Amino acid sequence: KRNQATSPLLRLPAELRMKIYDYVFDAGSISPKYETQDHRTWEYPRTNLSLIQACRQTWAETRLLPFTRNVFSGYSEHVIEMLCKNLTRSQANAISRVRLLVDAFAIYRDGKIPHSGLKPWIIVELSDLCMFEGLKELELVWFGSDIEPVQTELHKQVTEVLERSGRTDILLTVVPDPPPPPPTN
Numbered sequence: 161k162r163n164q165a166t167s168p169l170l171r172l173p174a175e176l177r178m179k180i181y182d183y184v185f186d187a188g189s190i191s192p193k194y195e196t197q198d199h200r201t202w203e204y205p206r207t208n209l210s211l212i213q214a215c216r217q218t219w220a221e222t223r224l225l226p227f228t229r230n231v232f233s234g235y236s237e238h239v240i241e242m243l244c245k246n247l248t249r250s251q252a253n254a255i256s257r258v259r260l261l262v263d264a265f266a267i268y269r270d271g272k273i274p275h276s277g278l279k280p281w282i283i284v285e286l287s288d289l290c291m292f293e294g295l296k297e298l299e300l301v302w303f304g305s306d307i308e309p310v311q312t313e314l315h316k317q318v319t320e321v322l323e324r325s326g327r328t329d330i331l332l333t334v335v336p337d338p339p340p341p342p343p344t345n
Contacts, residue, residue, distance in 0.1 A: 163215045170217055177221065184211055185225040189259070191234045192242055227254035228294070236260040236300075240285040243292070253293040261301045261337070262314075278317050286318060290325035298322075298330050303337030311336065 164170045169177065212222045227247075232239055232255060239260060243252060262282075289295065300318065302311055315334045322330050 163217060167215075170215075174221075181211075181222050181225055182229060185222065186229045187226075188230060189233045190226070190230045191232075192238045224250065224254040227251050228256055231257040231259050231299075233259040234261060236262050236282065236285065240289055244285075244288050252291075255292050256294050257297045257299075258289065258295065259299040259301060261303065263303050278321070283321055286321045287325050290322060290327040290330070295327070295330055298332050300332070300334045301337050302334055 169180070172180075209226070212219055232243060239258065243255065243258075247255075289298070298318075300314065302314060311334045315332060318334075319332055322328065322332060
């Protein structure tokens, strides 16, 4: 009550506060950061998180916004593991968008494209990702081949994993990794 009366932020209408929160918590993409081999965190502006801890009301209004407003992005084997191990259930369920970087040798058996099927670990990790109730979009950034039939087959195989997990509501896209920019002289 005292905070609502004295805080200029909390005296604003809720709609305006939400616009401010959107600006504060929208980092665009959150990726794994490796501080040491055993210690991984997320690359995210930590100063933005201090608003969550300012008082009970800002905590209630903002605690899940870093998860709902951003895309969690990085190599599939790192991102999925970190999401499953380092987040509370409410944080994981608030995530709506994930972008995974994938390549043939990492996800296909023997690196053969795509006849041999997905490796068991990627099937398990994609199934784990399907448990995130708020997940709406999954983008696979495929590098190593921009051949359309390969991308189509990857889409088909991942769609099958999503369907077996009961998640036909997830929008799946497979896009080629953009080529590096041409050298400048």
